[in-house]
Amino acid sequence: MSKTLTRLGCALLGAALAVYTLPAFAKDIVLGASVQLTGSSANTGRYYRDAYEFAIDKINEKGGVKVGDKQEKLALKLYDNQSNVNLSVRQYVQLVSQDKVDLLLGPFASNFALADSAISEKYKIPMVQGGGASDQIFSRGFKYIFGTLAPASNYFGSTVEMLTKLDPKPSKVALLYADDAFDVSVAKGTRPLLKKAGLTIAMDERYTSNASDFNSLLSQIKNANVDAVLVAGHETEILNFIRQAKSLAVAPKMYSFTVGVPSADFRKALGKDADYAFGMTAWLPSPKLKDKWFGDAEQFAKAYKAKFGYDPDYHAASGVADVEAVVEAIEAAGSTDHEKVRDAIAKLNFPSLYGTIAFAENGQIDLAQTVIQVQDEKLVPVYDANGFVEKPKYPMPAWNAR
Amino acid sequence: MDLFAQILVNGVLLGGLYAVMALGLALVWGVLNIVNLAHGAFIMLGAYLSWHLYTYLGIDPFLGLPITAILMFCLGYAVQRGLLNLIVRAPMFNTLLITFGLEVVLTYLAQIAFSADFRTINPSYAGAHISLGPLVIPLARLMAFGVAIVLTVGMWVFLLRTRLGRAIRATAQNLVAARLYGVEPRHLYAMTFGIGIGLAGAAGGLYGTVSQINPYIGATLTAKSFAIAIIGGLENPLGVIVGGLVLGIIESLTVAYVGATFGDVASFGVLVLVLIVRPSGILGKTA
Numbered sequence: 001m002s003k004t005l006t007r008l009g010c011a012l013l014g015a016a017l018a019v020y021t022l023p024a025f026a027k028d029i030v031l032g033a034s035v036q037l038t039g040s041s042a043n044t045g046r047y048y049r050d051a052y053e054f055a056i057d058k059i060n061e062k063g064g065v066k067v068g069d070k071q072e073k074l075a076l077k078l079y080d081n082q083s084n085v086n087l088s089v090r091q092y093v094q095l096v097s098q099d100k101v102d103l104l105l106g107p108f109a110s111n112f113a114l115a116d117s118a119i120s121e122k123y124k125i126p127m128v129q130g131g132g133a134s135d136q137i138f139s140r141g142f143k144y145i146f147g148t149l150a151p152a153s154n155y156f157g158s159t160v161e162m163l164t165k166l167d168p169k170p171s172k173v174a175l176l177y178a179d180d181a182f183d184v185s186v187a188k189g190t191r192p193l194l195k196k197a198g199l200t201i202a203m204d205e206r207y208t209s210n211a212s213d214f215n216s217l218l219s220q221i222k223n224a225n226v227d228a229v230l231v232a233g234h235e236t237e238i239l240n241f242i243r244q245a246k247s248l249a250v251a252p253k254m255y256s257f258t259v260g261v262p263s264a265d266f267r268k269a270l271g272k273d274a275d276y277a278f279g280m281t282a283w284l285p286s287p288k289l290k291d292k293w294f295g296d297a298e299q300f301a302k303a304y305k306a307k308f309g310y311d312p313d314y315h316a317a318s319g320v321a322d323v324e325a326v327v328e329a330i331e332a333a334g335s336t337d338h339e340k341v342r343d344a345i346a347k348l349n350f351p352s353l354y355g356t357i358a359f360a361e362n363g364q365i366d367l368a369q370t371v372i373q374v375q376d377e378k379l380v381p382v383y384d385a386n387g388f389v390e391k392p393k394y395p396m397p398a399w400n401a402r
Numbered sequence: 403m404d405l406f407a408q409i410l411v412n413g414v415l416l417g418g419l420y421a422v423m424a425l426g427l428a429l430v431w432g433v434l435n436i437v438n439l440a441h442g443a444f445i446m447l448g449a450y451l452s453w454h455l456y457t458y459l460g461i462d463p464f465l466g467l468p469i470t471a472i473l474m475f476c477l478g479y480a481v482q483r484g485l486l487n488l489i490v491r492a493p494m495f496n497t498l499l500i501t502f503g504l505e506v507v508l509t510y511l512a513q514i515a516f517s518a519d520f521r522t523i524n525p526s527y528a529g530a531h532i533s534l535g536p537l538v539i540p541l542a543r544l545m546a547f548g549v550a551i552v553l554t555v556g557m558w559v560f561l562l563r564t565r566l567g568r569a570i571r572a573t574a575q576n577l578v579a580a581r582l583y584g585v586e587p588r589h590l591y592a593m594t595f596g597i598g599i600g601l602a603g604a605a606g607g608l609y610g611t612v613s614q615i616n617p618y619i620g621a622t623l624t625a626k627s628f629a630i631a632i633i634g635g636l637e638n639p640l641g642v643i644v645g646g647l648v649l650g651i652i653e654s655l656t657v658a659y660v661g662a663t664f665g666d667v668a669s670f671g672v673l674v675l676v677l678i679v680r681p682s683g684i685l686g687k688t689a
Contacts, residue, residue: 038510040618042518083618179663207662210622212613215412215540216657223405239520239614246529247540247612248412269520269614273529399529 028072029065029336031056031326032101034091034116035131036108039083040210043235043265044315045108048131050308051319052076052105058293065327068334074327077101085115092119102336103127105322108315110134110152110182117145126342128325130318134185138362144338146345146359148318148325150282150367152182153189156230158369159256159280160193162383163228166394170227170253174203176217177232183209186232186258202226209234214241218250229255235266246273246399253395254278256371262313267374274374276396282367283314283354284381291353293324300353314354321354328357404536409658410651411537417650418547421643422608423623424630425553426601432636433574433594434490439501441627442620443508444599448474448606449615450512453521463523463611464545470607471600478599482592490591505620512617523610546608550643553601557639570594629673635683644684648672 033052036045056074059065064073077099081088088107095101096119104120106113106129113132120127121142133149163170173194177187187206194201202224205217218241221229229252231241238260245251254276260266261279283289285301294300297317304312329344330336349358355367371383375393382392427441438444451470455461461469481504489496522528530541561567572580573590581587609615609623626649634645649669656668680686 038513038518040616042513042618043520043616046518176662205662207657208666211662211665212622213416213653213657213665215416216409216654217662219405219408219412220658223408235520236614236616239522243522243524243529243613244540247531247542248538249531249533265519269522271524273524 028075029067029103029330030075030077030099030101031103031105031323032077032092032095032099033105034079034081034088034095034107036083036112037080039081040236041083041108044259044263045083047313047315048106048108048319049078050304051130051312051316052078052323054304054307055293055320055323059323059327062293066331067336074323076105081107081112085112088112089115089119092116096120096123096125103326103330103338103341105129105319105326106131106147108132109180110137110185111180113137113145113147114181117142120144124342125338126326126329126345128322128345130322131315132182134181135189135364136181136185138364142363144342145363146325147364148321148354148357149314149365150369151189151364152185155186155232155258155280155369156190156256157193158371158383158385159230159278160190160197160199162371162388162392163199163254164197165383165388166254166392168253168395171200172202172224172226172228173199174205174221174224174226174229174252175201175232176203176205176207176229178209178211178234178237179206180209183232183258190230190232199228207233207237209237211237212240214244215248218245218248221252222248222250227253231255232258235260235263239266239269242270242273242277249399251396251398254392255396256280261372261374262379264311264313267377267379272377272402274377275402276374276393278371278373278382278392280369280371281314282369283317284370284372285312285317289353289355290351291324292350294320294353297353317354321352321357324350324352325357405658408537409654411539413651413654414647415540415543415547415650416654417643417647418550419543419605419608419612419646420626420630420650421646422546422550422553422601422605424627424634424642424646425550425557425639426598426605427624427627428631428634428636428639428642429557429601430595430598431631433570434486434591435494436486436490436497436501436595437494437628438598439498439624440504440508440620441598441602442622442624443505443512444474444478444602444620445606445609445623446512446615446617446620447477447508448603449523449610449619450516450521450606451603452607452610453523453615456523456525462525463607464549467549467604467607471604474603474606475596475600477596478602479592479596481599482595483588486595487588487591505624509617509620516617518616518618521610521615522613523607523615525611528611540612542612546612549604549608550646553604554639554643557601561639566593626669629669631683632673633676633684635680635686637682638685641683641685648684 035048079091104127108131110132130148133152177183256278262281287298289297333340333344381389455466532539630645634641653665
């Protein structure tokens with residue numbers, strides 16, 4: 001009895017381990033990264049794994065990287081950090097000191113990038129990351145960290161601008177945010193924007209990450225008669241928020257969320273209830289965004305969907321842009337020397353499927369956020385730097401009038 | 403005033419949901435002396451089971467609860483019979499280790515089988531509500547609350563009145579005496595664990611209807627259930643309802659009136675307080 005059990009246990013363990021370990025190739029230029037393939041952030045982490053692999057395969061297919069006069073191939077060394085920050089820090093140390101990878105790509109999420117960038121700084125090896133947007137990452141004078149997500153403090157920038165142009169104009173705003181690096185940065189950046197726009201902040205509440213019960217906050221929102229609700233949080237929280245808003249019949253004139261809305265999986269989980277939700281994205285798969293390897297963003301999105309079975313969102317595009325930035329920098333530097341590549345990354349300025357890649361002095365890119373809305377279960381761009389794109393569905397009707 | 407009443411209603415309904423989640427954990431802990439760290443993972447499996455029944459077979463999540471519970475009962479029976487009975491009389495530390503291992507295995511198997519996509523069980527009435535003057539009562543939560551009461555009272559009657567229930571209590575109180583009266587502990591332990599997991603499965607179905615499902619919801623649900631079981635006490639299923647309500651109401655009030663980051667501080671603060679003042683739970687006997 002116990003022998004069979006031991007065997008069964010070993011088989012199960014073996015199966016689990018087989019999934020963890022991804023093959024590493026002893027090819028020429030190795031990029032190292034640790035991303036969330038399991039654990040609470042696995043849902044978004046996979047965008048980075050798929051984006052890195054997709055971009056590297058594509059670049060190799062088109063001949064690889066030109067270093068001096070030699071053409072070299074790219075390879076990826078990827079670890080699963082199990083959504084654990086401490087583990088991801090150890091894995092980056094391992095990538096640099098044992099695996100001796102040439103350059104680093106980033107993890108998902110600001111708190112991870114915040115911790116992991118200490119490793120790239122310590123070992124003086126450039127890391128281009130597309131998963132951390134918090135301003136904190138770039139405010140420490142670090143020289144080896146570069147980010148391709150637009151600054152967290154300005155996530156709601158275009159949304160607030162749009163609020164002032166809506167009819168009827170909302171006056172009372174509730175700002176809710178989770179207690180992690182990214183969302184705190186969002187809230188910190190949004191407050192002055194709201195004040196400048198002449199809007200009243202009726203509620204300003206920080207909540208615990210991974211909270212699942214929003215009934216109290218929703219009751220307060222209803223009681224305070226708020227017009228617009230801005231939530232900076234994680235997808236699971238926002239799913240719960242919307243479902244519970246429905247069951248408590250809380251319908252402000254509009255609500256907007258930092259994450260979730262651009263993701264196909266999120267909209268699928270909510271079905272019709274996702275309608276009217278606003279969000280933002282710095283990237284839409286437009287044919288106007290030309291790319292050296294993928295043609296343009298639209299073609300990229302199609303190829304990505306065909307390969308992985310789900311639509312890419314800005315996380316995926318940002319991940320691809322990271323690989324492209326590293327490749328462009330190696331080609332410009334003519335070597336993989338860390339110092340030379342770092343300086344080349346800082347000087348980059350090239351068009352990509354994600355937008356123009358050019359880093360500011362602090363290492364972060366700046367892209368305008370397009371306001372998007374779910375209308376009839378489809379994602380629609382509503383407002384960008386040039387004003388309204390499509391008509392927003394506003395104000396949101398009561399839940400029983402939908 | 404309206405706000406206060408609404409927050410109180412929210413807390414009571416949340417407490418009902420908490421109680422169903424903790425019911426199975428408290429039973430297994432009380433009778434087998436196993437703190438099942440995989441309890442939340444079983445809730446997660448129950449949620450996926452209900453989701454599949456609803457999505458592919460169109461079975462309403464509330465009507466599907468018995469099916470989920472029975473299937474989960476079978477799983478629980480098998481796990482106890484094949485695995486946990488090996489260590490049931492070992493020191494507490496071993497049972498913690500093995501159930502923790504079980505938690506990890508179940509979670510990762512779930513990610514392989516179901517992916518990390520978010521799921522919701524979303525029948526037409528999931529977002530419906532009943533208005534009572536200024537108060538709004540979410541229908542699904544009210545139904546979940548009803549299920550909680552039925553299951554808890556059912557458990558209570560079952561343990562007090564039925565032959566099997568008496569045998570379970572007898573084994574918990576005095577194993578030697580129970581064996582002298584012809585109780586077969588291996589089967590009985592497996593029955594108890596099966597019932598505990600069946601209850602976890604039912605809780606999962608309810609959870610999926612009011613919240614969202616992914617492979618990683620287990621750990622926090624185990625922690626909540628653990629706190630409720632301690633606050634309520636293990637001797638009496640009614641204690642779990644009390645524990646759930648206390649926790650639900652305190653969390654709701656704290657989030658509304660102290661700050662949204664203080665919910666967990668308050669609930670685990672109560673846990674510590676209960677351990678100091680009434681170590682065997684609010685409804686437990688005082689030493």
